[in-house]
Amino acid sequence: MSDRTDDIDQTHSHDIDDTPSVTCSRCDREWDLSYELDDLEVGNQSFEQFALDHMRHTGHFPDGISPWIVSCRHCPEGEEFLAASAAQRWAKTHARHTRHSIEVAHADEETTVVSPE
């Protein structure tokens, strides 16, 4: 997957030590998370929480988020996770309970399949 971020008038950095903000090109919006950091002091978690909330409300993640997408091959069950461990846990639990095989996909990784043992 190739990203075209050259035309965004903002420096993209993974070291966000200033005011953390979230952008979503699909919504064409930007949010400032500094107030959440002040209130909660949870650091990066507020970004993740925001991303999850955004996913819940809009059906997609904001920019900079590459979720782990877990989808069952046998039924409509599926979830998206920010953490690989959470995605694996969901897949294994579902496989164990239903005897289904689940695909775990990520933008930067090969798709893997979790099968019931």
Ligand SMILES: [Zn+2]
């Ligand atoms: Zn959005």
Ligand SMILES: [Zn+2]
């Ligand atoms: Zn299933």
